[in-house]
Amino acid sequence: MTSRSRDRTVIPGPSYTASLGTEAAVCTAERREDSGRSTTSMYYNGQILKYKNGMHLESVLRSSARHARPAGLTLEYGTAGFRTKAEHLEHVMYRMGLLAVLRSKKTKAVIGVMVTASHNPEEDNGVKLVDPMGEMLVQEWESYATNLANAEEHELQMVLTNIIKQESISMQDESCVAIGRDTRPSSDHLSLAVVDGISALESKYQDYGLVTTPQLHYIVCCRNTDGRYGEPTVEGYYQKLSKAFIELVKQSPDCETEKKCLSIDGANGIGALKIKEIEPHLQSMLSLQLFNDGSNGRLNHMCGADYVKVQQKLPEGIDVRPGERCCSFDGDADRIVYYYKDSEDRFHLLDGDKIATLISTFIKELLVKVDLKLNMAVVQTAYANGSSTRYLEDVMKVPVFCAKTGVKHLHHKAQEFDIGVYFEANGHGTVLFSKAAEEQIAQLINAGATEEARKAVQMLANVISLINQTVGDAISDMLLIEAILAIKSFTVQKWNEIYTDLPNRQLKVKVADRKVIDTTDAERRTVKPPGLQEKIDELVKDYNMSRAFVRPSGTEDVVRVYAEADTQVSSFKQHKDKR
Ligand SMILES: CC(=O)N[C@H]1[C@@H](OP(=O)(O)O)O[C@H](CO)[C@@H](O)[C@@H]1O
Numbered sequence: 001m002t003s004r005s006r007d008r009t010v011i012p013g014p015s016y017t018a019s020l021g022t023e024a025a026v027c028t029a030e031r032r033e034d035s036g037r038s039t040t041s042m043y044y045n046g047q048i049l050k051y052k053n054g055m056h057l058e059s060v061l062r063s064s065a066r067h068a069r070p071a072g073l074t075l076e077y078g079t080a081g082f083r084t085k086a087e088h089l090e091h092v093m094y095r096m097g098l099l100a101v102l103r104s105k106k107t108k109a110v111i112g113v114m115v116t117a118s119h120n121p122e123e124d125n126g127v128k129l130v131d132p133m134g135e136m137l138v139q140e141w142e143s144y145a146t147n148l149a150n151a152e153e154h155e156l157q158m159v160l161t162n163i164i165k166q167e168s169i170s171m172q173d174e175s176c177v178a179i180g181r182d183t184r185p186s187s188d189h190l191s192l193a194v195v196d197g198i199s200a201l202e203s204k205y206q207d208y209g210l211v212t213t214p215q216l217h218y219i220v221c222c223r224n225t226d227g228r229y230g231e232p233t234v235e236g237y238y239q240k241l242s243k244a245f246i247e248l249v250k251q252s253p254d255c256e257t258e259k260k261c262l263s264i265d266g267a268n269g270i271g272a273l274k275i276k277e278i279e280p281h282l283q284s285m286l287s288l289q290l291f292n293d294g295s296n297g298r299l300n301h302m303c304g305a306d307y308v309k310v311q312q313k314l315p316e317g318i319d320v321r322p323g324e325r326c327c328s329f330d331g332d333a334d335r336i337v338y339y340y341k342d343s344e345d346r347f348h349l350l351d352g353d354k355i356a357t358l359i360s361t362f363i364k365e366l367l368v369k370v371d372l373k374l375n376m377a378v379v380q381t382a383y384a385n386g387s388s389t390r391y392l393e394d395v396m397k398v399p400v401f402c403a404k405t406g407v408k409h410l411h412h413k414a415q416e417f418d419i420g421v422y423f424e425a426n427g428h429g430t431v432l433f434s435k436a437a438e439e440q441i442a443q444l445i446n447a448g449a450t451e452e453a454r455k456a457v458q459m460l461a462n463v464i465s466l467i468n469q470t471v472g473d474a475i476s477d478m479l480l481i482e483a484i485l486a487i488k489s490f491t492v493q494k495w496n497e498i499y500t501d502l503p504n505r506q507l508k509v510k511v512a513d514r515k516v517i518d519t520t521d522a523e524r525r526t527v528k529p530p531g532l533q534e535k536i537d538e539l540v541k542d543y544n545m546s547r548a549f550v551r552p553s554g555t556e557d558v559v560r561v562y563a564e565a566d567t568q569v570s571s572f573k574q575h576k577d578k579r
Pocket residue numbers: 079080118119383405406407424426428552553554555556560
């Protein structure tokens with residue numbers, strides 16, 4: 001455990017010389033211990049490095065000693081940043097504070113740092129960086145993050161210098177970092193380590209405290225667009241979303257007569273806190289019943305979106321009456337799934353695929369009414385239920401694309417269209433509108449030929465305001481879904497009947513080294529180890545409408561196995577055979 005005292009200035013370790021870089025650019029660090037004093041000099045291609053304003057990154061090393069890296073621990077910036085047991089993450093937090101400052105100087109924009117491990121168990125934690133427009137950290141910087149997190153103490157200055165040089169970062173440029181954290185017991189302490197890293201590089205920062213991941217993404221985007229995306233505060237977020245929601249719901253046929261009711265499983269996390277905050281803004285247009293609000297249960301324990309999706313059953317701690325609409329958030333409120341139980345006590349899940357279908361159908365109908373020819377596509381992952389893909393392509397005539405797991409991949413693909421609807425089956429997703437699409441819609445406001453067209457264009461404009469375009473957002477998605485159901489007078493059962501899911505199973509398998517599995521074709525086929533894909537093909541071919549794949553997880557030390565087929569027995573049998 002490292003000390004948080006601010007007066008420890010001793011850098012442990014012997015004198016050393018170390019080099020890093022390519023032939024063209026070699027960065028060398030040299031440290032001398034002399035009569036108890038330690039000095040570190042940095043050289044770049046043989047030239048001593050001096051940072052203007054006198055910074056030698058010495059203070060970085062001094063503070064770093066307070067957040068020592070556990071020996072032998074190697075981590076990777078994975079699907080959604082770093083994630084592992086919270087007690088192993090202090091050095092990573094400190095170093096991501098450093099990296100966020102460099103990224104901020106490079107982009108000349110506010111960069112976000114979110115401390116969360118999303119759906120992982122309470123004892124885990126993690127961190128992810130948010131880029132200027134509220135997107136995930138650009139992929140090229142992920143390797144910097146990994147190198148920094150894994151650097152030995154004596155390599156730290158060198159790794160930093162290398163990033164500064166490679167990215168031609170001017171250290172005297174201004175920088176600012178926005179920090180957020182979830183409700184895990186470790187998050188408060190770990191976010192202080194982020195602050196320490198930011199402070200070591202003398203950067204500005206703003207700590208937004210307890211926020212959902214999407215709220216931090218929203219704030220970062222607002223800060224970097226001079227408020228054009230909205231007011232950069234949690235209150236601004238509530239106002240923007242609730243205004244758009246109320247406007248939309250007013251368009252529903254029975255808006256005056258029927259109050260919509262929804263039960264929410266808050267996963268005992270940050271989403272529950274934030275639901276309590278937004279509810280008063282909704283002007284009783286929606287009656288929310290909150291369960292697993294964190295007052296006693298453990299975060300994500302037998303509850304939350306991941307539990308419900310993977311286990312395909314009701315979470316604990318929620319009181320469900322037959323036919324009632326319910327939803328679950330995950331631990332950082334960027335995912336949502338819906339469900340209900342029928343009169344025969346059967347559980348029905350409406351996951352990200354059903355959400356993508358509902359939203360894209362609604363938008364397509366509005367586009368037809370407005371007579372706008374915008375190209376719209378749905379982006380899914382290999383985990384999307386085969387029925388949803390077939391329905392979207394064959395019935396809805398919407399093009400569907402498959403991206404690798406992880407929101408950054410889906411987001412990237414969705415940006416290629418005027419309107420890109422992307423959802424992971426687990427309920428993580430949003431809708432992206434291109435600038436051109438937004439402009440065309442804005443121009444049509446009040447210009448519709450008929451009352452119906454005017455209403456439709458207004459609704460499109462409100463959808464744009466309601467959906468969090470920076471990242472998937474449980475609260476924003478929930479409000480959009482509720483508005484659509486109200487406008488279409490859909491019950492949850494009617495929504496569920498749009499298509500019937502193929503029975504499916506998802507399992508986690510612990511193996512010695514998950515990295516031995518390598519995949520291709522958006523993770524739908526394995527290329528390594530040899531022979532594995534052939535075995536899967538052999539098993540799958542005996543079942544109707546069947547599909548199965550395996551891939552190493554990017555957030556947990558497991559291999560994920562997925563199978564679907566025409567009947568529950570078939571999809572389950574494939575799994576058992578594979579084990
Ligand atoms: C099958 C599955 O649900 N995978 C999840 C999970 O990634 P893995 O790489 O599968 O561990 O966590 C990601 C981050 O939350 C999420 O984006 C993704 O969808």
